[in-house]
Amino acid sequence: MRGRFGAGIVRWAAVLVTGCSPLVPEAPSDDAVLDGTLPGLTGVQVARHLAGDREFSRTFGAAEGLGPIFVAPACASCHVGDGKGHPVFNLTRFGRALAGGFDPMRTHGGPQVQNRAVLNYLAEVVPASATGVAVFTAPAVSGLGFLEAVSDSTLIALADPFDADGDGISGRLQLLEPSDFLAEVERLDLLFDVEASRPVPVDGKYIGRFGKKGSAINLLHQTVTAYQQDMGLTTDLLPEDPVNPAVGPFAGDDAPDPEVPSSVVANVVFYLKTLKVPPRRNGDDPAVKLGGALFAQIGCAKCHLPALTTGPSPIKDLDRKTFHPYTDLLLHDMGPELDDRYTEGRATTSEWRTAPLWGLGLAEAAQGGRIFLLHDGRARSIREAIEHHGGEAATSRAAFRGLAPDRQELILAYLRSL
């Protein structure tokens, strides 16, 4: 009797505490989250992935080298759950148009504002002389290993800078001027390639594929740049702290450099390379399928390519695989609607690298229950994002507007399934 009473108390308490949920939380379904490993990794690879995951989530303090100026204290601040970023950690970049081209205003702390600073230091602001200012909302990082594994030759084949096929779409390669830094970044990356499928320099320049303007050539480049520009952390490749020009040169922090050892950088890059593909939901739903057909029919899929194929890769899951990122990794003119008068590399101020749409349906789970789309998070819904598409996308936008509301909803349902 006493035992049954005790068991009843325990059951009652469990219900009270958990709200009728299981006693311990169950894993979310695989298609509900962006984080996770490639399915075919070995135990050793999973261990390295998890080591990188810990570093990706690690929050840096001033004592560990954060700053002295920075935007966020951790990779995961901007990429919560490997998803898209929240406006609180948006990046702001600036520059000015000169007769000879676009000036990233490095002597003024450009091209990126570090809008936060450790105590007893001075955060940056956009200088008044800047003529172009762009805000960047962090992208999701799932599946980046696949995007990196697409060979340069594939991108060269996709590019159509003069719209030779006459479809109104003229994707251009982002090309970055050669430098010792890029040469070293590429050399390190190629140390582990089984086959030199990349790079294929164009006019001696590097093909960029990561970032809103495609200004990073690979994940190592993206990672060390983010450590330095977003978090104020030095690495062997970028050993200088960002400083506020208003404070003066050499006025960095007191932490010994590099603040992030190469072993940590390597683990984080491996982590990014081996994140799973953003999962789809409801892909077999007839309505979603119909929405996909409409998506292609109105021309969206010309830039948001539904399928790409990787080149050779030492990681089995990335080796010559076809995947579905909904991007062509090329620059496209998006018209005055998205022209912030700011740019990077050879992109014009209205050109943006096609944003991958995979993971779009899981954006709000990382952005605080709302969605903030396009490069700066200005669009608060998928429909609003479509409405901001101009330039090369204007024809598709017009076609979308011309659809009956129920047909538009099919496309939106399709996009939410990605």
Added chain:
Amino acid sequence: MKTGVVVLLVAVATPALAQDTTLVQGGIYQRPYLVGNSRTAVGGYLEGNTNWFVTDGLSDGLSMELRRFNIFFYSAVGRRLRFTSELEFEHGTEEIALETALLDYTISPHLVVRGGILLPPIGAFNVNHDGPRYDVIERPLVSTEVLPATLSEVGLGIHGRFGRRATVFSYDAYLTNGLTDGVVNNGSGRTRLADGKTEDRFAEDNNGSPAVSVRLAAQSRNWGEIGWSIYTGAFNRYRVDGVVVDSKRSLTMMAVDLTTAVGGIEVRGEVATVSLDLPEALRESSGDRQWGGYLDVVAPVWRPRIRGLDRPEVSLVGRIERVDFNVGRFSSTDLPRGDEIDAVTVGVSFRPVPGTVFRANYRNTWTRDLQGNPRVRAAGWQLGIATYF
């Protein structure tokens, strides 16, 4: 008594029988000490537990930790002079700290002068936090994650009490070196006062502006004790070698604590707020206002007769708690900032003797990140012991 060593129970902490009548102010003396034939007494407590938790379906499995092994020294230095200290070993020898080392000079019960390494009385828990006094294994989140318990600092001040036996009013007022720049831009990614407890604060004040802490309390035999406390002071190193190099930035903590009993059920809780003067750019991302609270309920349900044990008691235990590390809304979205934790713990405790407790807890926490994404739940079981010696 005259020869050799005997055990003397100076006072019994948390006597599990209904209400804890230990005054928060005098709590550091209300511990069992092993007394030798000299004027110095030695005692301490041990606290350890197992952990088995699951988050999002994943668990690191079962692990065990020895949280604390603390040694007390007490000495009646003179008729009006008392010395007490506490040496803390956390997780074996992973962290060793001199938590308390103070001297009290009693001018009268109304006025006692105190100096040394002391516990600023911000909330009751910061003063009375010995593991054996609590029936829940985890310390309250508000005490460790909002307030910086255990906060011990070098300082001096006065305390005293007034009133008849039925109702006692007490006060504490201290000047201490205060917290340091680590309260922000730390490895926690948020404002966390506990990260401002750098070791060098025992050597000097980082800015030459001491912090002030005050606690006022009333205790009644009928309804227990209620206390109000405040701690305020500059935390950043705005002055270097006498030269002012930055704006002076201050923080303020306030807390209300309550210990009472309702129908034989012990109830204990605390609510605290923190506000800081942060650079504008850090306010949203780190948090310049925080608050939290907890409520413990301990209900004795069985007093078995067990040969050789003094007053054994079994209790049902519950705690609800909430902390919000970043109060306010995002300027960019006008949506509420997240960064909050809710937790509920239920369990059973068994006190074979006063001052020793076996604890079994089932704990759930729900954590929401700064961005306000869906809460992540963790749940698990803990078994633990805590005992004075």
